[in-house]
Every structure is written in structure tokens, then in C-alpha cells.
Amino acid sequence: MHTLHRRLYRLLVRLHPAAFRNEFAREMALDFEDAVQAYGPGCLFLDATGSLARQWSARILSGAPDPISAPRPSLLAGNYVIVHDEAFTPLELGRGLLASTAMLALCAFALSVSPGHSPDLPIVYAASSAPATDRNPEPGTPLSTGESSGSGVKVAQSAVAAFAQIETAPTMLPSNGSAAIPTLGCALAGFAPTQPKPELLLFHPSGPLTSYEVATIKPIDPNTASSMVRLPPGASLSPLSIRRYIMNSYGAIYPPQVVGGPDWLNKDAYLIHGKVPDDLESALQKMTREDRIDQTRMMEQCLLADRFHLQAHVETRVLPVYELVPAKGGLKITEVPAAPERKPGDPPMILHPGDPLPPGTLMTTSDSNGLRVLEGRAIKMQVLARSIGNEIGDRPIVDHTGFPGSFDITGFAWAPLGDAGATSEPDAPSLPGALKEKLGLRLVPAKDPIEVLVIDRIERPTPN
Amino acid sequence: MKVDAQQHLPLSPATLHVLLALTGGELHGYGIMLEVARQSGGQYKIGPGTLYDNLKKLLSAGLVEESQPEDPETGARRKFQLTTLGNDVLAAEVDRLSGVLRHARRSIRLAERRS
Numbered sequence: 001m002h003t004l005h006r007r008l009y010r011l012l013v014r015l016h017p018a019a020f021r022n023e024f025a026r027e028m029a030l031d032f033e034d035a036v037q038a039y040g041p042g043c044l045f046l047d048a049t050g051s052l053a054r055q056w057s058a059r060i061l062s063g064a065p066d067p068i069s070a071p072r073p074s075l076l077a078g079n080y081v082i083v084h085d086e087a088f089t090p091l092e093l094g095r096g097l098l099a100s101t102a103m104l105a106l107c108a109f110a111l112s113v114s115p116g117h118s119p120d121l122p123i124v125y126a127a128s129s130a131p132a133t134d135r136n137p138e139p140g141t142p143l144s145t146g147e148s149s150g151s152g153v154k155v156a157q158s159a160v161a162a163f164a165q166i167e168t169a170p171t172m173l174p175s176n177g178s179a180a181i182p183t184l185g186c187a188l189a190g191f192a193p194t195q196p197k198p199e200l201l202l203f204h205p206s207g208p209l210t211s212y213e214v215a216t217i218k219p220i221d222p223n224t225a226s227s228m229v230r231l232p233p234g235a236s237l238s239p240l241s242i243r244r245y246i247m248n249s250y251g252a253i254y255p256p257q258v259v260g261g262p263d264w265l266n267k268d269a270y271l272i273h274g275k276v277p278d279d280l281e282s283a284l285q286k287m288t289r290e291d292r293i294d295q296t297r298m299m300e301q302c303l304l305a306d307r308f309h310l311q312a313h314v315e316t317r318v319l320p321v322y323e324l325v326p327a328k329g330g331l332k333i334t335e336v337p338a339a340p341e342r343k344p345g346d347p348p349m350i351l352h353p354g355d356p357l358p359p360g361t362l363m364t365t366s367d368s369n370g371l372r373v374l375e376g377r378a379i380k381m382q383v384l385a386r387s388i389g390n391e392i393g394d395r396p397i398v399d400h401t402g403f404p405g406s407f408d409i410t411g412f413a414w415a416p417l418g419d420a421g422a423t424s425e426p427d428a429p430s431l432p433g434a435l436k437e438k439l440g441l442r443l444v445p446a447k448d449p450i451e452v453l454v455i456d457r458i459e460r461p462t463p464n
Numbered sequence: 465m466k467v468d469a470q471q472h473l474p475l476s477p478a479t480l481h482v483l484l485a486l487t488g489g490e491l492h493g494y495g496i497m498l499e500v501a502r503q504s505g506g507q508y509k510i511g512p513g514t515l516y517d518n519l520k521k522l523l524s525a526g527l528v529e530e531s532q533p534e535d536p537e538t539g540a541r542r543k544f545q546l547t548t549l550g551n552d553v554l555a556a557e558v559d560r561l562s563g564v565l566r567h568a569r570r571s572i573r574l575a576e577r578r579s
Binding site for chain 1: 497514519
């Protein structure tokens, strides 16, 4: 979003009477951020201006004093001094003119390049099978929501694109020999507030979504929700809470990445089985594992929109995380060649007991002493962070090691959290301790921008 | 209760739409904006200014109440929900509008017959 738009809107909000401003300013600013893409800034400015006029006229007509505004001294109060001003000399006038022109040019240029610094907050509505054009309304067109017309998907500008825009901005200026202005303009733009690229991105595709040919949803006793249910012909799946199903379909790794929604999202368990269309079934066999997962997620998002009437949007929030960083002694594992890329149509990897781990895979098990053991072969740090994040659970772990390579991990064992007494090895290190000792890594509490899915509305499905 | 509800009639279009949006359950501000747009097929959209003007009045009249306060720590947004009085007022307004519609249809039919 254009930084100037945001600032102008906040200025308009600040001009409201203090009582109104103190109660609603934050919500108005948040709603502006959400709505500016769909409604257009012009409409929202007009709306805020109308509100400004209504609030002030209501306050003046009611005659009630603003209870929250602090009394201010009159501008005319104070001591007065008589200044004997003399006419400026031509030299002073010229210098003043030059300085003010230069300042105006700098301000104009900084404003023209600063929008690229603020990546948009993506807004994602639960997808349906409507065509992509229906889900991507142009600014100013009605925002289609809900079950009837699908949902809007707006893809965020990446921070990389923002910086690229800054790099190219000076070349768009007329080349009139004034090289100093672009340089200083860039310098000023560099100080504009930037929003770091969010971590743990969610899966919200922009293209048309495929849907299950038919799907059955059956409520299940929540007490059995952790057990597998066998389905014909030979397939089995685990009943899930809907919050977990939403997490899976949007690629959320940690529970804090799905926010809001009623309590039954956590309590009710459903057995959901979707039949993949025959033509897609054969196409899936030829896809890579990642593409297959994406296709499945799209179908799940479609099901959530159609059967649960899910409406949600994506926000970037600064949340508590652990950053995985190198420890002081340095890394204690050595880099190995990267795992070969999986090709479309490769058969799924099935591990049998005693088989060596294939490259690019990781396995966490519990040994006979009650310790958790992680073995990995040619795995990336991001994968390691995600895996140990599931072990810690209270907050996400984000890879900040700066090591892009692949690593083998062997003999990495730790006492499970909150269960140290249950192991037969009382001296076994905790997970942070083992990370430092065995891998030369450590966890640092921090706050990072994370993509989260905010549930605006969801309904219980009709079982079938 | 019904007498109280009548005092608030007639409702402005924005107020009617905000109350109608909240019949589905608690919503935050942007959720209300989206729901209003959805209910009207995108023909009627309200911005945050109009929304909070109306919410301020509805809160002070007791037709709407805050169901979840904002929490800047967690980023939670304020949510609003209908009160019982709000429900009654909405029902009374729908009754009133139904009467207006009946009368309007009858008048149009009579005008068509005359012409």
C-alpha cells in the first residue's frame, strides 16, 4: 500500500474529535489497511472526511466538551516581543529560494519512491471453485465474498520487489544533469519505515482452484480424533479438528498462525474424505511431491469455502518466535551435497525399518530410553527448524542461521520437554542444550513478522 | 421491549446494514464492511468512517455491544455483536419495511392499472 495513503488516512483519523479518535482510531486504521485494495483510497478518504464532518458537527451541536482533550493554552497567550524586521538582501532572497526549492524537490522525490517500501498485506478469502477473475476484483469493484461468488486473493508485493523499485526509481527521473537529487532522494527513501519480509508464508494461491469431485464430511467423536480411520479401498486418514484442517490447507506450520474462529474449531472432530477428479488423479501422479501437496491444499481450501463457508484473510503480525542461529563456538556439523531434486512422477518414498534415510529426509523418533532422536540426511536448516519447532510447540522456530546448504544430522538426542523425569537418562540435555552441544546452534527468543490467517467467519458443515 | 425498539425507528440504510451484518455473529469492523458488501451484492459499501459513526451510535443506544476488546499485544481486534435490544430493533425495522413494501407494491399495481 502507498505509504502516503496510509499517512493521509491516519492524519484524517487524527483530526477527529478526541473522544471518537481514542475509541476507534486503531480500528479505522486497521480497516483502512484491509479495505484499501478493494475499495480504493479515494473512497476511503471521502468516507473519512464525511465522518470527520459528522463527528465535529455532532460535537459542536451537542455542545458537550470533549472529555478526553487536554485543555491547551491559547495560542495568543504568552509574552510578546517586537521584532524590527528589515528587508532581505537579494543574496539572502536567492539563497532562501534555492534552499526551499531543493527541499521541496527532495520531499517530492522521497514521496514518489517511498511506496515501494511497504509491502501490501495480502488479503485472502477462502477459495471456492469460482474462476480466478471473480476472486481478484479490481480496486473499486465490489468485493466478492462468501459462498456465492468466492473470494478475493491479493498477492503481496515482496520486499525484494520493493527494493528493486527503489533501485530503478532514479532512472525514471528526467536526466537534467541534477544527479545530486536522485542520490539524496534515495538516501531519504532509505530512511522511510520498511516492513521486513514475513516469515513462515502461508499458501494462498492466486490462480483458479480445483475442487474435489465429491466430499463427505462426517462428525466423529473427538476422543477418537487421534486414531486412524480406514477408508475403502485401503486408504486411511485421521479425523482432524477443523483448526488443524485449516492449518494444513493453508500451509500453516504452527497453531498461532491460524487466529480467531469459534471454539468448536478446536473441539469438534470430523472425518473428511474428498474424491479427487479422475483426470486430476492421473495428473497428480506425474507431479512432484510439492506440486501434489499444493493441489491437495487448493482442494481443501475449496472445500472449506464451499462446505464450511470459511471467510478469512491473511495478515502479517509480529509474533514471539525462536530464531535458530549459530552458537558461539560455530557450527558442529559439516555441509554435504544437496539432495537430488525429486522429479515429476517419481514414486513416493516409502521407508522400511532398517532402511537408510534417503537424502533430503529427516526422521524424529523416541528411543528406548525415552529420549527424542532426530536423524537427518542432506537436510536444509529450514527443515530442521520446522521439525524442532514441532517439538517445542509454544512458538515458531525461524531459520536465521544463514546457512543455505544441506547437512547430515546423526545422534542428535534430547530429553523431551516437560517429560525429563520420564527418561532413563537424567543427564540427557534438553533440546536447546543438545542443539548447542551437538549441532553448534542455539535458539534466541525474538519477535518476527509472521503470516497468519485470521478467520472472519466459519460455519459448521452439513454432514453427508 | 417492543416499545423500546420502536423508539429507534426508522433506521438509516447504514445502520440497518450494520445490524443485519451482525445477525450472523460477532464480527470485527472489516468483517462488518465485507458482510454489508456481500449482503447487497456489492451495491452498497460502507467505509470505516461511516461504520464507526454508526457503531458509536449503536453502542451508546445499546443495540450493539463489544464482544471482544482490542488487544494490541496479541493484535486482537475489537469485535461487536448484537444485543437483544438490537435484535428487537432490527426485527421491528424489517416489519416496518415489509409494510412499506406492501404499500409500495399495491400503489404501483394501481398506478399500472390506471395507465
